[in-house]
Structure formats: C-alpha cells, structure tokens
Amino acid sequence: VQLQASGGGLVQAGDSLRLSCAASGRTFSTYIMGWFRQAPGKEREFVAAISRSGGRKVYADSVQGRFTISRDNAKNTVYLQMISLKPEDTAVYYCAADTTAWGVGQQYSYEYEYWGQGTLVTVSS
Numbered sequence: 082v083q084l085q086a087s088g089g090g091l092v093q094a095g096d097s098l099r100l101s102c103a104a105s106g107r108t109f110s111t112y113i114m115g116w117f118r119q120a121p122g123k124e125r126e127f128v129a130a131i132s133r134s135g136g137r138k139v140y141a142d143s144v145q146g147r148f149t150i151s152r153d154n155a156k157n158t159v160y161l162q163m164i165s166l167k168p169e170d171t172a173v174y175y176c177a178a179d180t181t182a183w184g185v186g187q188q189y190s191y192e193y194e195y196w197g198q199g200t201l202v203t204v205s206s
Contacts, residue, residue: 082104082105082106082108082109082112082178082195083104083105083106083195084102084103084104084105084176084177084178084195084196084197084198085102085103085104085105085197085198086100086101086102086174086175086176086197086198086199086200087100087101087102087103087200088100088101088200089173089174089200089201089202089203090201090202090203091203091205092166092202092203092204092205093166093204093205093206094166094167094168094204094205094206095165095166096166096204097162097163097164097165097166098163098166098202099160099161099162099163100116100160100161100163100174100176100200100202101158101159101160102114102116102158102159102160102161102176102197103156103157103158104157104158104159104178105157106157109154109157110133110134110154111133111180112133112178112179112180112195113130113131113132113133113178113179113180113181113183113187114130114131114150114152114159114176114177114178114179115127115128115129115130115131115176115177115178115179115187115193116128116129116130116150116159116161116174116175116176116177117174117175117177117190117193118170118172118173118174118175118202119172119173119175119199120169120171120172121172123172125175125190126141127141127187127188127189127190128140128141128144128148128150128161128174129141129144129148129149129150129161130150130179130187130188131150131151131152131159132183133183135151135152135154137183138150139187139188141188143169144163144170147163147164147165147166148161148162148163148164149161149162150162159176161174161176163202166202166204167204168204168205168206169204170202170204171202171203171204172201172202173199173200173201173202174199174200174201174202175196175197175198175199176196176197177190177193177194177195177196177197178193178194178195178196179192179193179194180194
C-alpha cells in the first residue's frame with residue numbers, strides 16, 4: 082500500500098487542522114492505521130491509531146482530548162483532526178499502516194510496515 086499524507090501547514094496556537102492520509106490499493110480496510118510525528122531533533126513518537134473498522138482508537142497522552150483519529154474505508158483515507166494546537170505539536174506528521182493484530186503494540190513505530198512521506202505542521206505561539 083502507498084500512503085500520501087496531506088493537510089499540514091502553518092497555524093497559530095489554539096487553531097485547528099485536519100490531516101488526511103490517502104491510501105492506494107483495495108485493501109485499506111485490512112490495515113490498522115496510525116499517525117506518528119517527529120519534531121526537529123527528536124525521535125519519532127506515536128500520536129494515534131485506529132483499528133480496521135474504526136471502532137477502536139488509542140491516543141498518546143499528549144494529544145488525548147485534542148486530537149481525533151478517524152477513517153473512511155470507502156475513501157481509503159484516515160484523518161487526524163487536531164484542535165487546540167500548541168507550539169509543541171510542531172512536527173512532521175506521518176501516517177502508517179500496520180498488518181498485525183490490534184493490541185499488539187500500535188504505539189510502536191516498528192509495528193508499522195508502510196509509511197507515508199509526512200506532512201509538516203507548524204504551530205506558532
């Protein structure tokens with residue numbers, strides 16, 4: 082599967098932004114999807130993940146209550162709605178696809194087999 086992330090940009094603290102990740106192929110619904118981010122000089126970190134049906138979601142503590150992950154299997158797309166953005170949310174955001182079972186470790190980047198190219202989110206104070 083090929084993944085194409087989009088929707089990043091420059092926003093002010095407190096603003097909202099929605100990221101999208103479009104997947105190629107006919108098997109999108111067979112993948113657990115995740116969002117990760119990497120800030121300058123820092124390691125890539127987990128943001129959120131969603132199960133194949135969309136019925137289960139998990140978030141990093143740092144974004145819980147502010148970010149919402151969702152998916153539309155008919156459109157082969159996963160979304161990350163971000164509200165109340167903070168300067169510390171500034172990072173390149175990556176979407177990723179995972180073929181393992183839910184609960185195995187969706188917060189770990191090594192669980193994901195496929196990665197998009199990333200989209201930059203910059204939050205100014």
